[in-house]
Amino acid sequence: xxxxxxxxxxxxxxxxxxxxxxxxxxxxxxxxxxxxxxxxxxxxxxxxxxxxxxxxxxxxxxxxxxxxxxxxxxxxxxxxxxxxxxxxxxxxxxxxxxxxxxxxxxxxxxxxxxxxxxxxxxxxxxxxxxxxxxxxxxxxxxxxxxxxxxxxxxxxxxxxxxxxxxxxxxxxxxxxxxxxxxxxxxxxxxxxxxxxxxxxxxxxxxxxxxxx
Amino acid sequence: xxxxxxxxxxxxxxxxxxxxxxxxxxxxxxxxxxxxxxxxxxxxxxxxxxxxxxxxxxxxxxxxxxxxxxxxxxxxxxxxxxxxxxxxxxxxxxxxxxxxxxxxxxxxxxxxxxxxxxxxxxxxxxxxxxxxxxxxxxxxxxxxxxxxxxxxxxxxxxxxxxxxxxxxxxxxxxxxxxxxxxxxxxxxxxxxxxxxxxxxxxxxxxxxxxxxxxxxxxxxxxxxxxxxxxxxxxxxxxxxxxxxxxxxxxxxxxxxxxxxxxxxxxxxxxxxxxxxx
Numbered sequence: 001x002x003x004x005x006x007x008x009x010x011x012x013x014x015x016x017x018x019x020x021x022x023x024x025x026x027x028x029x030x031x032x033x034x035x036x037x038x039x040x041x042x043x044x045x046x047x048x049x050x051x052x053x054x055x056x057x058x059x060x061x062x063x064x065x066x067x068x069x070x071x072x073x074x075x076x077x078x079x080x081x082x083x084x085x086x087x088x089x090x091x092x093x094x095x096x097x098x099x100x101x102x103x104x105x106x107x108x109x110x111x112x113x114x115x116x117x118x119x120x121x122x123x124x125x126x127x128x129x130x131x132x133x134x135x136x137x138x139x140x141x142x143x144x145x146x147x148x149x150x151x152x153x154x155x156x157x158x159x160x161x162x163x164x165x166x167x168x169x170x171x172x173x174x175x176x177x178x179x180x181x182x183x184x185x186x187x188x189x190x191x192x193x194x195x196x197x198x199x200x201x202x203x204x205x206x207x208x209x210x211x212x
Numbered sequence: 213x214x215x216x217x218x219x220x221x222x223x224x225x226x227x228x229x230x231x232x233x234x235x236x237x238x239x240x241x242x243x244x245x246x247x248x249x250x251x252x253x254x255x256x257x258x259x260x261x262x263x264x265x266x267x268x269x270x271x272x273x274x275x276x277x278x279x280x281x282x283x284x285x286x287x288x289x290x291x292x293x294x295x296x297x298x299x300x301x302x303x304x305x306x307x308x309x310x311x312x313x314x315x316x317x318x319x320x321x322x323x324x325x326x327x328x329x330x331x332x333x334x335x336x337x338x339x340x341x342x343x344x345x346x347x348x349x350x351x352x353x354x355x356x357x358x359x360x361x362x363x364x365x366x367x368x369x370x371x372x373x374x375x376x377x378x379x380x381x382x383x384x385x386x387x388x389x390x391x392x393x394x395x396x397x398x399x400x401x402x403x404x405x406x407x408x409x410x411x412x413x414x415x416x417x418x419x420x421x422x423x424x425x426x427x428x429x430x431x432x433x434x435x436x437x438x439x440x441x442x443x444x445x446x447x448x449x450x451x452x453x454x455x456x457x458x459x460x461x462x463x464x465x466x467x468x469x470x471x472x473x474x475x476x477x478x479x480x481x482x483x484x485x486x487x488x489x
Contacts, residue, residue, distance in 0.1 A: 049272065053268060057262070057263045057267070057271070058258065058261035061263075062261050071267055071274075074271055075270075075275050079274070079278035079279050079282070082275065142257060164229065165261060169226075170226060188229075189222075189225065189244075196250040197246070199253055
């Protein structure tokens with residue numbers, strides 16, 4: 001009981017930003033194994049955040065076309081991971097857990113009233129590090145992408161997002177969306193053909209980076 | 213349906229997507245030209261979706277805040293103010309509290325059990341104690357290795373009743389064993405029970421009985437239960453509550469029994485009792 005109190009108190013201090021508060025609390029009770037376990041989990045979670053946050057954020061932004069919602073949902077995914085993910089160091093399982101949770105939260109986001117559509121993706125703010133020219137190009141590219149993606153089915157949009165933005169392999173996508181790896185490949189083929197047709201219709205050809 | 217050709221195409225598209233995402237050149241030979249163009253366009257757009265450093269920092273702060281807030285209800289059982297857990301686990305502490313309440317309540321609901329002989333000797337005292345009108349005391353005193361507990365007391369304008377228990381009468385090495393079982397001396401307070409109040413009044417002992425014998429004795433180490441009644445005439449007429457001092461001066465073996473012991477006390481209990489009218 002005391003050891004669990006210590007561990008949770010340590011976690012809370014750590015999460016609340018108390019400088020070394022958690023570790024001090026643990027040291028007082030001389031529970032080295034617990035302290036090591038807490039420290040290992042902290043490190044693993046930090047590494048998971050560093051490795052996966054950008055992918056989760058980008059995937060959610062791709063799906064919601066809303067930068068604020070993407071930030072909020074991605075933070076929520078990791079907050080839930082902190083309390084529910086058993087082993088943040090288990091790379092594949094942790095990645096699958098993150099994107100499963102992200103997909104669910106995106107669905108919840110769409111169920112809420114006054115949700116923006118995919119067409120507003122280009123209106124989102126851009127990283128301040130971009131030059132005005134790059135920002136304009138980025139905005140244009142996202143705008144075209146959003147318009148072209150609007151012609152795809154939701155399943156096709158999701159699989160494009162999981163493959164290109166989340167960078168999951170077809171086998172992992174199949175597990176997430178509960179279909180076979182071969183079916184994921186078929187959907188990708190179909191979606192990319194549709195996308196190309198729409199890009200051509202938009203006037204995007206060799207001069208706009210479609211061709212090498 | 214997936215055949216060899218489609219598998220090859222899938223693998224080629226997969227490789228092309230990986231190359232495009234890495235920013236490498238993509239060979240056109242095995243991939244449909246239209247698909248390859250779309251692959252390049254989407255791959256080029258992906259960096260535009262990535263968060264700015266400030267976004268990442270804000271999100272990390274939000275993660276910390278949310279995790280800290282959510283970890284508090286999980287520690288509902290820790291020391292300090294009690295916080296209920298999440299709703300789906302809320303039934304657990306409630307059930308525990310109810311269970312404790314039932315157990316404690318049922319313990320107090322059990323009637324006071326006294327040997328039948330008490331009813332013969334002092335029926336009104338037994339009625340008072342068993343009706344639950346007496347005030348629970350549970351005061352304990354230990355002297356000479358013997359613990360005596362003042363269990364409950366009752367006062368009204370006519371009488372005062374006190375019940376006590378001698379928990380561990382002393383061993384008596386002078387007694388023989390009976391089929392391997394140690395026999396102990398009969399033990400009694402020998403009438404050494406006195407009751408006074410805070411004003412110095414001494415209450416007259418009108419009736420007393422101790423188990424298991426009417427004469428007041430305990431064999432074989434059973435707890436000795438005593439019920440004493442006192443004349444309440446010294447209690448002031450308008451007193452609502454009186455402070456008493458119960459003293460058991462000594463314990464001794466029954467006169468004439470072999471190996472009789474004498475254990476000097478005293479065991480003293482101070483308590484206040486509401487006067488029932």
